[in-house]
Amino acid sequence: MDEQTADELEATTLALKQLGLNSGATVVGVAAASAFNEYVPEGHRPSDFMPGAKSVVVAGSLGPSNAAWQSPNRRLMEITGYDFRENVASLVMAEHIETVHGYQAMQAPALPTSGQHPPMSMMLAAVLAGLGTRSIAANIILHPTYGLLYYAAAITTMPLVPDHQLEDNVCPARSCVKMYELEGKTPCMAVCPADDGGCIDATIDDGEITSSYFNRERCSTRAMNFGIRGHIKQVELLTAADDIDEAKAVLYSDDFRRNLSSVGRYKESVAQCFECMRVCPVGRYRRKLK
Numbered sequence: 001m002d003e004q005t006a007d008e009l010e011a012t013t014l015a016l017k018q019l020g021l022n023s024g025a026t027v028v029g030v031a032a033a034s035a036f037n038e039y040v041p042e043g044h045r046p047s048d049f050m051p052g053a054k055s056v057v058v059a060g061s062l063g064p065s066n067a068a069w070q071s072p073n074r075r076l077m078e079i080t081g082y083d084f085r086e087n088v089a090s091l092v093m094a095e096h097i098e099t100v101h102g103y104q105a106m107q108a109p110a111l112p113t114s115g116q117h118p119p120m121s122m123m124l125a126a127v128l129a130g131l132g133t134r135s136i137a138a139n140i141i142l143h144p145t146y147g148l149l150y151y152a153a154a155i156t157t158m159p160l161v162p163d164h165q166l167e168d169n170v171c172p173a174r175s176c177v178k179m180y181e182l183e184g185k186t187p188c189m190a191v192c193p194a195d196d197g198g199c200i201d202a203t204i205d206d207g208e209i210t211s212s213y214f215n216r217e218r219c220s221t222r223a224m225n226f227g228i229r230g231h232i233k234q235v236e237l238l239t240a241a242d243d244i245d246e247a248k249a250v251l252y253s254d255d256f257r258r259n260l261s262s263v264g265r266y267k268e269s270v271a272q273c274f275e276c277m278r279v280c281p282v283g284r285y286r287r288k289l290k
């Protein structure tokens with residue numbers, strides 16, 4: 001394969017990003033595959049899945065629409081608005097790399113194969129690709145313009161021009177720093193305080209996060225009740241039932257149906273709590289529509 005000039009490489013990278021955007025991504029960034037080495041151990045790096053990997057192309061997309069965020073029915077967000085466009089975009093870009101450019105490319109493995117940890121972190125991929133930074137709220141990566149996005153990525157042996165990591169932390173937002181100075185809490189800490197049954201705590205000094213705490217286990221019992229883990233809990237209840245009436249009560253319950261639906265379609269399983277993001281000012285101005 002011919003070596004590309006720097007200008008050609010830049011143009012190829014831009015064209016690939018545009019393809020990702022045309023395929024449903026809201027944002028696309030590129031990280032050097034080697035950039036992961038500094039942050040994650042062997043087994044979780046792009047080169048562990050694709051020897052010779054050079055680049056990771058990261059696609060981020062919005063989940064529920066702006067109106068869904070504002071619905072007075074809080075449960076609407078549990079069951080609507082998430083259609084994996086970032087996955088489609090990453091697959092389209094991977095196919096394009098293989099068919100047009102002749103380099104290896106594949107979707108990065110982002111779903112856990114055991115436990116809670118995915119083989120490759122899409123949160124880290126997004127940070128390394130300059131798309132956002134970790135926040136106080138559940139460590140969610142916040143994009144400076146859009147706030148919460150959902151991420152997928154493609155790993156490739158193709159050299160591309162990597163983006164720089166963001167220089168400034170998106171979190172805490174300026175208004176959050178002001179609130180913290182006045183009340184000792186930011187909006188996400190106020191809505192889910194670790195010292196009062198919630199999951200989030202942090203200290204901020206001079207506008208920078210100096211410590212942060214997130215109770216992941218507690219959060220997951222509130223935000224992740226449907227899906228594979230929820231289904232396992234239901235099966236456990238079913239096998240422990242004393243008689244057919246008790247078993248039927250489990251089988252025909254709303255929880256059982258929703259868990260099956262989420263496992264089958266992987267749609268209702270995204271989250272059942274968005275409160276820390278609902279109050280986060282980053283990207284919220286975009287949700288104000290007519």
Ligand code: SF4
Nearest residue numbers: 192199219273275276
């Ligand atoms: S998702 Fe809900 S439970 Fe989890 S940290 Fe945010 S507000 Fe708390």
Ligand code: SF4
Nearest residue numbers: 171173176186188280
């Ligand atoms: S509410 Fe403020 S402190 Fe909390 S995640 Fe959003 S920007 Fe960060």
